Amino acid sequence: MSTKPAHQVVKGRRATLSDVDASQAHYIATKTTDENVYLFVPNLIGYARVILAALALYYMPFHPRYCTLLYGASTLLDAADGYAARTLKQASQFGAVLDMIVDRQDLCTTSCLLCYLASAYPNYALLFQALISLDFSSHYMHMVSTLTTGSRHHKEIKEDVSRILRWYYKKPVLFTMCAGNELFFVALYLVKWDKTPLYTLLPYSLTTSPFFIEYVPRWMVHATFAQTLATVTLPICVGKNIVNVVQAWKASKVLVGVDLRERALAQSKSS
Amino acid sequence: MPSAPLLVPGEKSRDVSTASVTLDAKEAVDIAQGLEENVFLFVPNLIGYTRIILAAVALNYMPYNPSFATVLYGLSCLLDAVDGHAARLLHQTSRFGAVLDMITDRCTTSGLLCYLSSAYPSYALAFQALIALDFSSHYVHMYSTLLTGSKSHKVIETDVSRVLSFYYNNPMSESWDRTPPLTFSKTTLFIFCACNELFFFALYLMKWDNTPLNLPILPPFDLIPGLATWVASLTFAKILALITFPICFGKNVINVVQGWKASKILVGVDLAERTKMRDRERQERVQKEVK
Numbered sequence: 070m071s072t073k074p075a076h077q078v079v080k081g082r083r084a085t086l087s088d089v090d091a092s093q094a095h096y097i098a099t100k101t102t103d104e105n106v107y108l109f110v111p112n113l114i115g116y117a118r119v120i121l122a123a124l125a126l127y128y129m130p131f132h133p134r135y136c137t138l139l140y141g142a143s144t145l146l147d148a149a150d151g152y153a154a155r156t157l158k159q160a161s162q163f164g165a166v167l168d169m170i171v172d173r174q175d176l177c178t179t180s181c182l183l184c185y186l187a188s189a190y191p192n193y194a195l196l197f198q199a200l201i202s203l204d205f206s207s208h209y210m211h212m213v214s215t216l217t218t219g220s221r222h223h224k225e226i227k228e229d230v231s232r233i234l235r236w237y238y239k240k241p242v243l244f245t246m247c248a249g250n251e252l253f254f255v256a257l258y259l260v261k262w263d264k265t266p267l268y269t270l271l272p273y274s275l276t277t278s279p280f281f282i283e284y285v286p287r288w289m290v291h292a293t294f295a296q297t298l299a300t301v302t303l304p305i306c307v308g309k310n311i312v313n314v315v316q317a318w319k320a321s322k323v324l325v326g327v328d329l330r331e332r333a334l335a336q337s338k339s340s
Numbered sequence: 341m342p343s344a345p346l347l348v349p350g351e352k353s354r355d356v357s358t359a360s361v362t363l364d365a366k367e368a369v370d371i372a373q374g375l376e377e378n379v380f381l382f383v384p385n386l387i388g389y390t391r392i393i394l395a396a397v398a399l400n401y402m403p404y405n406p407s408f409a410t411v412l413y414g415l416s417c418l419l420d421a422v423d424g425h426a427a428r429l430l431h432q433t434s435r436f437g438a439v440l441d442m443i444t445d446r447c448t449t450s451g452l453l454c455y456l457s458s459a460y461p462s463y464a465l466a467f468q469a470l471i472a473l474d475f476s477s478h479y480v481h482m483y484s485t486l487l488t489g490s491k492s493h494k495v496i497e498t499d500v501s502r503v504l505s506f507y508y509n510n511p512m513s514e515s516w517d518r519t520p521p522l523t524f525s526k527t528t529l530f531i532f533c534a535c536n537e538l539f540f541f542a543l544y545l546m547k548w549d550n551t552p553l554n555l556p557i558l559p560p561f562d563l564i565p566g567l568a569t570w571v572a573s574l575t576f577a578k579i580l581a582l583i584t585f586p587i588c589f590g591k592n593v594i595n596v597v598q599g600w601k602a603s604k605i606l607v608g609v610d611l612a613e614r615t616k617m618r619d620r621e622r623q624e625r626v627q628k629e630v631k
Contacts, residue, residue, distance in 0.1 A: 087609040088616070091488040094608025095601070104614065106607040127465055161610040163603055166483055170476045177472035180450065184468050188458030195400055198454050202447035205475055209446075212479070213439050216486035218365050319369065321436055325379040326368030328434040332377070 087162075109159040114150040115167040118143045122178045129185050133262040140255065143178070169208070179204060182254050189261055200310065207313040210320035217327055231319050237312050246312065249305030256302060259295035266291045379434050384427040388440040391416045391423075395448040402455050406548040413541065416448060421530060442478065449474060452540050459547055473592060477599035484602040487609060532587060538580065539588035545577035553579070 089097065098106075106112065125139035150168065154160040170176045180201045187197040236242060268276050268290045275281055276290075292300075379385065398412035423441065427433045450471045457467035552575055557568045574582075 087488050087612065089488065089609060089612045091484065091605050094484075094488055094605040094612065096608065097611050098604040098608035101611050104611060106610050123465075123469075126468055130461065130464070161607075162487065162613075163606040163610055166480050166603070166606060170472075170479065176475045176479060180471055180475065181468040184454045184457050184471060185464065187454050188461065188464065191403065191458065194403070194455065194458065195396070198399055198451040199396075201450055201454065201471075202443075205446060205450070206443045209443055209479060209482070210439055212483060213435075213486065214365065214368075216483065217435065218368055321380075321439075323365050323368040324436040324439060325434070328379050328436055329377060330368070 106161050106163050109154075109161060109164065110157050111150040111154040111159055111164050112161070112167060114146050114153060115164065118146045118150070121146070122181075126181050126185070129182075129258070133259065137255070137259070140182075144251070169212075176205060176208060179251065179254065182258070186254060186257055189258070203310060203313050203317070207317040207320070210317050210324070214320035214323040218323060231315060233312060233315050234319065246305060246309045249302045250309040253299060253302035253306035256295050256299035260293070260299060263293045263295035265293055267294060267297065379436050382427075382432040382434060382437065383430055384423040384432055384437050385434070385440060387419050387423040387426060388437065388444055391419045391444050392447075394419070395444070395451065399448075399451045399455065402452075402544065406545065410541075410545070413448075413452075417534065417537065420445070442482070446474060446478060449537060449540070452537070452544065456540060456543055459544065470592065473595055473599075477595040477602075480602040480606070481598050484605040484609075488605060533591065535584045535587040536591040539584035542577050542581035542584060546575070546581060549575045549577035551575055 087094065121139050121143040125136045125143060128136040128139065147168075150164070154164060183197045183201045183204075187194040190197070237246065394412050394416040398409045398416060401408040401412065420441070423437070427437060453467045453471045453474075457464040460467070552573045554572050555574060557571050562568050
């Protein structure tokens with residue numbers, strides 16, 4: 070059993086059952102005056118991220134530059150708050166949940182971006198709505214199954230629940246998948262604004278050379294940065310959403326297992 | 341000794357306290373694969389899957405066939421009431437079912453809100469905010485409930501009941517000493533929550549319903565300039581939206597309150613753990629010095 074003090078646990082704090090119940094916790098939160106979890110630095114960073122993300126959404130329909138800058142800033146702060154939590158020893162349950170809600174790859178920010186994309190690409194609206202639903206469902210189910218079985222760490226897959234999920238939760242993999250997924254949606258947004266073909270960045274002498282004109286396909290010549298980014302990140306987005314499905318499936322199996330065990334116990338008690 | 345009461349078959353499983361059995365995830369999955377009863381095929385859960393399909397088809401028709409969309413979405417919502425009863429009657433309540441129920445509710449609402457943000461682009465940010473509020477308030481509420489293993493593990497609908505009862509029975513209200521204390525039945529609560537969705541659906545219908553009802557206006561109101569023409573121009577959808585707006589507003593205020601309360605609980609848990617941690621460290625330091 071880990072004997073690490075709570076504040077050295079990595080971001081995504083352990084989700085064990087607490088020692089206090091809800092009313093005790095509420096009482097403590099109301100009466101304690103020397104420490105204010107709401108004012109912990111990582112949580113302040115969290116609030117800043119909410120504001121930046123909201124501003125980014127405000128500018129989304131008409132100012133892609135501001136929007137991208139604000140969204141990018143919000144994302145960078147995501148890395149900062151985990152670092153702050155570790156160095157300042159201010160990791161908290163509240164911070165972990167705030168992170169989950171505000172984090173670029175989780176609940177709210179991505180959903181709002183997808184919501185915008187549903188109006189920007191009306192033919193694919195249903196697909197974006199489905200992605201919102203999948204995103205929320207998999208995270209919610211995972212959370213419920215994790216806390217119900219008292220797992221210590223929601224990002225720590227114990228034993229062999231799923232090999233895919235264990236691979237997924239390796240730090241570099243997790244980061245690439247989440248960043249790539251998010252980047253794909255941002256690229257889809259930018260496609261609507263970026264009309265500069267990449268070949269304009271190449272030297273004139275090259276692009277007018279006979280070799281270039283004859284051998285380079287038209288679609289590659291006219292590709293914009295946004296389109297290229299979208300094409301590159303598309304497989305990552307597909308992969309991440311497959312993992313979401315796997316996660317939801319495994320989580321529901323866990324819940325069903327708990328259900329069956331409880332039903333069996335209840336039956337043996339009554340018989 | 342289990343910390344939470346065992347789930348009695350037949351009890352409406354909105355009970356989402358932590359499991360009364362100690363299982364870890366791997367054990368749970370093994371059980372799910374081994375036993376003969378298939379929770380995935382329980383009737384209330386089958387109803388849940390049907391709801392998802394109906395809602396998805398409704399969302400598909402939403403941009404161009406309001407009649408189909410209305411019928412399908414309405415059916416999906418009606419089944420929401422049915423699956424609870426089915427679970428109780430057939431003794432098929434389950435945690436999985438409760439989670440499925442919650443997810444379906446949130447996802448159908450977010451799909452509708454998503455559509456509305458493209459139908460009313462000037463209010464897109466407001467609809468996005470509502471989606472965010474909906475997701476986050478329910479998520480943090482469930483998280484804090486499971487974390488603290490609350491005995492009073494009521495789902496938001498019942499908390500809605502408490503908040504409503506509080507405001508209604510408040511001694512400051514004029515009618516207090518004349519009316520008996522009010523508790524809200526499950527049906528009332530269901531209607532309250534349904535009206536929240538009805539408001540959004542009414543906003544959708546407003547885009548399609550252009551039939552003024554030509555409602556007459558009663559004196560003395562006909563003295564107010566412009567009011568008579570406005571009332572006459574009201575369509576059914578607009579009236580529905582006007583009636584359900586206060587309920588929608590109230591429900592979202594309650595969502596904010598819920599979210600706030602839940603985050604307070606999380607903060608309380610944090611403070612308790614930090615205190616415990618500091619005490620432990622202090623003891624360790626003392627022991628080291630003694631040695």
